[in-house]
Amino acid sequence: MFLKKIEIEAIRRCGADKTKIRFRTRPSTDISEILPYLNATYPDSIYYAKKPSLELKKDDAVILLESEAIVLNELSNTTQGIKFVDWVKDEINRVYKNKDQIEPDYTSKENLSVPELYKNLPQLNCGKCGEVTCLAFATKFVKGEYQLEDCSPLLTAKYKKVKKRLEDYI
Amino acid sequence: MEVYFDNAATSYPKPDIVYDKMSEFFKNNGVSAGRGAYQKAFQAEQAIFGTRKSLAQLFNVSDPTRIVFTHNVTEAINLALKGLLEAGDHVITTSLEHNAIWRPLKELERDRGIEITKIECNSSGQIDIDEIENEIKDNTKLIACLHASNVVGTILPAIEMGKIAKGAGIYFLLDTAQTAGVYPIDVQEMNIDFLAFTGHKGLLGPTGTGGLYISEGIDLKPLKTGGTGNNSTSEYAPKELPNRYEAGTINTVGLIGLGAGVEYILDTGIKQIRAKEVELIEYALTELEKIEGLILYGEKGVSKRVGVISFNLEGLDHAEVAYKLDSEYSIMVRSGLHCAPNAHKTISSFELGGAVRIGIGYFNTKAEIDYLIKALQEIK
Numbered sequence: 001m002f003l004k005k006i007e008i009e010a011i012r013r014c015g016a017d018k019t020k021i022r023f024r025t026r027p028s029t030d031i032s033e034i035l036p037y038l039n040a041t042y043p044d045s046i047y048y049a050k051k052p053s054l055e056l057k058k059d060d061a062v063i064l065l066e067s068e069a070i071v072l073n074e075l076s077n078t079t080q081g082i083k084f085v086d087w088v089k090d091e092i093n094r095v096y097k098n099k100d101q102i103e104p105d106y107t108s109k110e111n112l113s114v115p116e117l118y119k120n121l122p123q124l125n126c127g128k129c130g131e132v133t134c135l136a137f138a139t140k141f142v143k144g145e146y147q148l149e150d151c152s153p154l155l156t157a158k159y160k161k162v163k164k165r166l167e168d169y170i
Numbered sequence: 171m172e173v174y175f176d177n178a179a180t181s182y183p184k185p186d187i188v189y190d191k192m193s194e195f196f197k198n199n200g201v202s203a204g205r206g207a208y209q210k211a212f213q214a215e216q217a218i219f220g221t222r223k224s225l226a227q228l229f230n231v232s233d234p235t236r237i238v239f240t241h242n243v244t245e246a247i248n249l250a251l252k253g254l255l256e257a258g259d260h261v262i263t264t265s266l267e268h269n270a271i272w273r274p275l276k277e278l279e280r281d282r283g284i285e286i287t288k289i290e291c292n293s294s295g296q297i298d299i300d301e302i303e304n305e306i307k308d309n310t311k312l313i314a315c316l317h318a319s320n321v322v323g324t325i326l327p328a329i330e331m332g333k334i335a336k337g338a339g340i341y342f343l344l345d346t347a348q349t350a351g352v353y354p355i356d357v358q359e360m361n362i363d364f365l366a367f368t369g370h371k372g373l374l375g376p377t378g379t380g381g382l383y384i385s386e387g388i389d390l391k392p393l394k395t396g397g398t399g400n401n402s403t404s405e406y407a408p409k410e411l412p413n414r415y416e417a418g419t420i421n422t423v424g425l426i427g428l429g430a431g432v433e434y435i436l437d438t439g440i441k442q443i444r445a446k447e448v449e450l451i452e453y454a455l456t457e458l459e460k461i462e463g464l465i466l467y468g469e470k471g472v473s474k475r476v477g478v479i480s481f482n483l484e485g486l487d488h489a490e491v492a493y494k495l496d497s498e499y500s501i502m503v504r505s506g507l508h509c510a511p512n513a514h515k516t517i518s519s520f521e522l523g524g525a526v527r528i529g530i531g532y533f534n535t536k537a538e539i540d541y542l543i544k545a546l547q548e549i550k
Contacts, residue, residue: 008212019401076410077400078204079235082219 002096004028006070006089011081014073015130016149023072023081027092032067036104037095046170048142049108055147058084062147073147112142112170120166122153172500173538178320178348178478178529179504180370180377184431188374191430196423203422204399204413214422221429222412228432228440229365230356231383238415239381239425243347243368244270245393246382249415250343250364251275251314253390257283259311262302264326265290265516266319269509271345275314285309291516294469295324303334312341317355318348321513321527322468323451323478325353332361341388347371348476351435352443352532357383364388374435374532375428378421384411392417443532447477450530450539454479457543463550467517467525477530480508482519483550488526491549495526499545503528 005028014020035054039047045056053066061084062073070088075081095102118138129150131137140146148154148170154163174182195217203214222234231237240246251274255261261275265288278284287305291297302313313335318325328344335342343364346355351372357365362385369379384390395407396417407414435443452472458464463484469475483491492505506524507514514520528542 008209008216011207011212019404021400077398077408077413078215079219079222079412080410082216083233083235085216086219086223 001093002029002034003031003089003092006085008082008085011078014075015128016152016155017074019076020073021075021078021081023075023085025070025072025085026068027070027089030067031065031070031092034092034096034099035065036106037099037102038065038092039107040102040105041095046109047105047107049106058087062149063088064145064147074149109170114138114142116169117141117166120162120169121151122159122162124153126153128152171538171541172502173534173541174502175528175530175534175538175542176502176504177371177531177534178508178527181372181374181531181533183533184374184376184427185434187434188376188427188430192376192423192427195426200423202419205419217429218420218422218425221425221432224429224432224436225367225381225383227436228351228355229367229383230358232358233386235411236386237381237383238412239379239420240415241378241421242370242380243345243366244380246366246368246380247271247314247343247345248274249382249390249393250366250384251278251312252393254341254364254388255282255284255311258285258309260285260287260307260309261312261314262287262289262305262310263313264288264297264315266295266297266321266324266326266513267316267510268320268345268347268513269511270347271314271316272510272512288512291324293517294467295319295322295513295517296469296474297326299327299330299334302331303338306334306338306340310338310340312343314343314345316345316347318353318476318478319468319510319513320348320478321480321508321510321519321525322517323348323475323480324469325349325474325476328355328360328362332359335363336361348478351431351440352447352476354440354444357385369424369428369431372435373428374431376424379424379428382415384415390415394418446532447530448472450534450536451475451477451479453536454528454530454539454542457539458546461543461546461550464546465519467519477534478527479530480517480519480525480527482522482525483546486550488522488524491526491546494549495542495545498549499541501542501545 007026010024012022014022042056047054055064064071121134123134125133201210203218222237226234289301341363346367350367365383369375370377392407394417398413465482467480488505495501504527519525
C-alpha cells in the first residue's frame with residue numbers, strides 16, 4: 001500500500017464558517033508525486049506546481065493536499081471528517097495503483113499574480129481570515145494556503161460581484 | 171457441564187477479540203470520542219468510525235455516517251417511530267412483534283393519534299404478504315416489523331416487504347434484533363429505510379450498544395438533544411448525521427467491542443455462521459420432536475428460521491421446566507412471554523403463560539443439544 005496512514009494532528013474551527021470544523025492531518029508518506037495524477041482524475045481540482053499542492057472538493061468538504069500535510073475544511077462534524085480522511089486515503093491509494101493508466105496533469109495555478117489578486121480583494125484588512133492584511137492573504141492564497149471562502153467579507157452579498165470576478169480570474 | 175442457551179437474549183460467550191479489544195482500549199485510551207483536542211481523542215474517534223465502517227460493510231450501507239449509535243435496538247426503534255410518525259399516519263405491523271415495536275406504536279396511537287394495522291401471522295409465524303399490500307391506504311406511511319421472531323424464530327420475507335414498501339412509496343423499518351450477524355442483511359436489496367440493530371446479540375458485541383441506519387434523504391426528529399461536541403453555539407440539534415442523533419457521550423468502550431464483534435463476523439463470513447447455525451437448529455428441531463409430550467412451536471423447515479426455538483412440555487409449567495434445567499442441569503434458557511405477548515397469542519402459547527425458549531448461538535455445539543434433550547427427557 002502506497003499510503004498506509006493519515007494521522008489527525010489537530011481539529012479546529014473553520015476560519016470562515018464557525019459552525020464548521022477543519023482537520024489538519026499528516027500522511028505517512030510524501031504524497032507529492034501523486035498530486036498531478038489526482039489533478040488529472042479530478043478536473044475541478046486546483047493544482048499548484050511550485051509548492052506543490054492540490055485543492056479538491058468532495059461533497060461539502062474542501063480538501064487541500066500538500067506533500068506532507070492534508071487539510072480538510074468545511075467539515076460538519078468529526079465523524080464526517082474521519083469519513084473524508086478515510087476517503088482521501090483510499091482515493092490516493094486507488095489513483096497510485098492505477099497511475100500507469102492516468103496521464104498526469106501538471107496544469108498549475110502558479111501564474112496567479114499577488115498584485116492582481118490583491119487588487120480584486122475587499123482590502124478591508126479585517127483580519128478575519130487570520131492574516132493581518134489582505135496582501136498577506138493574497139500572498140498565501142497564491143501558494144494555495146487559502147481558498148476564497150476563507151475571506152469572510154467575500155461571502156456577503158455586498159461583495160458578490162467581486163467574488164465572481166475573482167473566481168473568473170482564478 | 172454448564173450450557174448457555176439464551177443467545178436470543180444476549181450472545182455469550184463473545185469471541186476473545188471482543189474482550190481483548192475492549193480491555194486494551196479501556197486501559198490504553200479510554201477517552202471520550204469526538205470531544206477532545208488531543209491525539210487520543212482523535213484515535214478514539216477513528217476507532218469508533220471503524221465500527222461504523224464495519225457495520226456499513228455488513229449491511230451494505232454506502233455511507234457509514236448514516237449509521238447512528240443508540241444503546242440498544244429498542245432505542246433505535248423508538249427513534250425511528252417517534253421521529254417519523256405524526257398524527258393521522260398509518261402504520262402496518264405484524265402480530266409477531268416484540269414490545270420494542272408494539273409499545274411505542276401503541277403509545278403513539280394513544281398520544282399522537284396514529285393508526286395501526288396488525289397483520290395476523292399463522293400459528294407457525296408465517297405472514298401472508300398479499301395482506302400487507304391490501305392494507306396500504308392513502309395515509310400509510312410505514313411498514314414496521316421484526317426480521318425474525320424472538321419467540322418462534324420465523325424469518326419474515328424482508329425482500330418482498332421492502333419491495334411492497336418501495337412500490338407504494340412508503341417507508342420500511344426492519345427490527346433485526348434476531349438476525350443481524352447471523353443472517354444476510356442488505357439494506358439496498360431489501361429497500362430498508364430504517365434498519366434497527368442491537369450490538370449484543372448476533373453482532374457479538376457488549377450490551378449497551380445498538381444503532382439505526384437511516385437511508386439518505388430522510389430526516390427524523392431527534393429522540394434526545396444535548397451536547398454533540400461540535401457547533402456548540404447553535405441552540406438546536408445539528409442537522410448533520412451522526413451527531414444529530416447522538417447527543418451526549420457515546421458508549422466508546424462498548425462500541426469498540428461491537429466493532430471487534432462485527433470484524434469477527436466479516437472475517438468468518440455470514441454464510442459460514444448461518445451454515446453452522448442451520449446445522450445446529452436442524453439438529454435441535456429433529457431431536458426435540460422425538461420427545462413425547464413436547465409441543466414444538468413454529469416452522470418445521472429450518473430455512474425460514476433463526477436459532478430461536480420455543481416449546482412446552484405437556485402438563486408442566488414453562489417456568490418450572492426452566493427452573494429445573496437451571497438448578498439440576500445448569501442449562502440456561504428463557505421462559506415466559508419474552509416481551510412479545512402478541513407472538514404467543516399467534517402461536518397459541520399465550521394461554522399457557524408462554525413457553526420455554528432456547529436461543530442457539532454460533533458457539534453452541536451438538537453435544538450441548540444432546541445434553542438438553544437428555545435433561546428434558548428426565549424432567550418430563
